[in-house]
Amino acid sequence: MLVPRNWGPILSFIFFGTLTLFLFIEPSRVLPGTISVEILRPNHGKHTPSPYNETKLALLIENRSQPHLTPLLLHFMSVVPPEWPFLFLGSNESIAHIQKSGPIRGYISNGKLSVRLIPEDMKVDSQENLSKTMTRVDFYKMLLPAEWLFIFQTDSIICANSRVSLNDWVERGFSWVGASWGQDTKYGGNGGFNLRRVSHLLEVLTHQNRHDGEKLEDWWLTDRLGHMPNAKMANGTEEMEFSVEKIPYDTPLGYHTGWGGKLLMSQVWKERAQREQIFEYCPEIKILMPMVPNREAQGCEKDISSSFPS
Numbered sequence: 001m002l003v004p005r006n007w008g009p010i011l012s013f014i015f016f017g018t019l020t021l022f023l024f025i026e027p028s029r030v031l032p033g034t035i036s037v038e039i040l041r042p043n044h045g046k047h048t049p050s051p052y053n054e055t056k057l058a059l060l061i062e063n064r065s066q067p068h069l070t071p072l073l074l075h076f077m078s079v080v081p082p083e084w085p086f087l088f089l090g091s092n093e094s095i096a097h098i099q100k101s102g103p104i105r106g107y108i109s110n111g112k113l114s115v116r117l118i119p120e121d122m123k124v125d126s127q128e129n130l131s132k133t134m135t136r137v138d139f140y141k142m143l144l145p146a147e148w149l150f151i152f153q154t155d156s157i158i159c160a161n162s163r164v165s166l167n168d169w170v171e172r173g174f175s176w177v178g179a180s181w182g183q184d185t186k187y188g189g190n191g192g193f194n195l196r197r198v199s200h201l202l203e204v205l206t207h208q209n210r211h212d213g214e215k216l217e218d219w220w221l222t223d224r225l226g227h228m229p230n231a232k233m234a235n236g237t238e239e240m241e242f243s244v245e246k247i248p249y250d251t252p253l254g255y256h257t258g259w260g261g262k263l264l265m266s267q268v269w270k271e272r273a274q275r276e277q278i279f280e281y282c283p284e285i286k287i288l289m290p291m292v293p294n295r296e297a298q299g300c301e302k303d304i305s306s307s308f309p310s
């Protein structure tokens with residue numbers, strides 16, 4: 001079709017004009033009978049950040065329904081800084097047990113606490129099996145993106161009276177800090193109440209495997225971390241302020257009572273005055289106290305320290 005030359009601008013005007021109308025003008029303005037509805041999205045434009053820091057993770061693994069399990073877990077959730085998410089790995093039985101508690105269910109529903117079954121192939125029913133599990137590379141991969149892993153067992157406690165928090169220890173950047181094995185040790189501390197750095201463990205575990213019957217996981221792992229050039233290890237003196245198991249210190253962040261409560265170290269627990277000081281500074285340690293009377297009767301003499309690395 002031929003259009004006279006001087007119609008060109010007129011046709012463009014009509015074409016672009018109509019386009020503008022369709023694109024930018026609300027239909028209700030130009031078409032009778034249509035209405036426009038504004039969709040209200042109350043949170044539109046607002047970003048609600050997660051209250052939890054996914055590089056941190058507090059982990060409790062427990063398959064038994066111990067009576068103090070729920071109060072202990074609730075205590076830890078109140079004294080570990082609020083941005084730490086918690087993970088409970090348990091058996092059907094221990095998970096059902098903690099879920100009887102209203103406060104626990106509250107924490108589960110707001111995302112503070114996750115509960116999961118211990119994976120079938122990861123056994124925790126003996127020291128050896130636990131050590132196997134905790135030296136597996138897929139165990140730590142399962143916990144990613146956590147970088148700062150705080151592991152606590154049901155025989156440990158954080159003291160609310162502590163002047164420092166777990167975050168002060170994160171800031172110091174250690175690859176591993178646990179209950180001191182001795183004032184003069186260069187590195188290494190008990191893994192039952194312990195802050196460990198996941199990327200550094202993955203580095204160790206992608207190169208080395210623990211063979212059955214080798215040293216327990218905390219000893220085995222710190223032996224290797226301690227020789228890794230980019231690892232930063234807390235020494236035995238520094239660890240005294242983190243957690244007390246066998247080396248007395250008046251105001252630690254927490255206590256670990258030793259091997260699932262089977263051990264109370266004489267250096268810490270034998271003297272009455274020392275026990276009283278602990279109970280005054282950290283009264284909540286009594287949550288664990290059903291484990292104590294027998295040990296006291298036995299004089300708390302069993303000691304595993306002679307074989308620790310120095």
Ligand SMILES: *[C@@H]1O[C@H](CO)[C@@H](O)[C@H](O)[C@H]1NC(C)=O
Pocket residue numbers: 053054055056170
């Ligand atoms: C999470 O914690 C780490 C370690 O303290 C910190 O470096 C990082 O900035 C934190 N992330 C957020 C989103 O606050």
Ligand SMILES: *[C@@H]1O[C@H](CO)[C@@H](O)[C@H](O)[C@H]1NC(C)=O
Pocket residue numbers: 092
């Ligand atoms: C736990 O419970 C689930 C579902 O009830 C069941 O399939 C599973 O076999 C149980 N696991 C154990 C270890 O008892």
Ligand SMILES: *[C@@H]1O[C@H](CO)[C@@H](O)[C@H](O)[C@H]1NC(C)=O
Pocket residue numbers: 063064091092093094124125126
């Ligand atoms: C937990 O481990 C113990 C210790 O070996 C085992 O005997 C028990 O059956 C386990 N309990 C549950 C509830 O899985």
Ligand SMILES: *[C@@H]1O[C@H](CO)[C@@H](O)[C@H](O)[C@H]1NC(C)=O
Pocket residue numbers: 123125126128129
């Ligand atoms: C450890 O786990 C193995 C299976 O991986 C199981 O056969 C054994 O009974 C468990 N318990 C002990 C005490 O080693």
Ligand SMILES: *[C@@H]1O[C@H](CO)[C@@H](O)[C@H](O)[C@H]1NC(C)=O
Pocket residue numbers: 183184185186235236237238
């Ligand atoms: C542990 O570290 C502290 C602080 O860096 C240092 O003063 C102390 O001498 C170290 N102790 C040992 C036993 O290495």
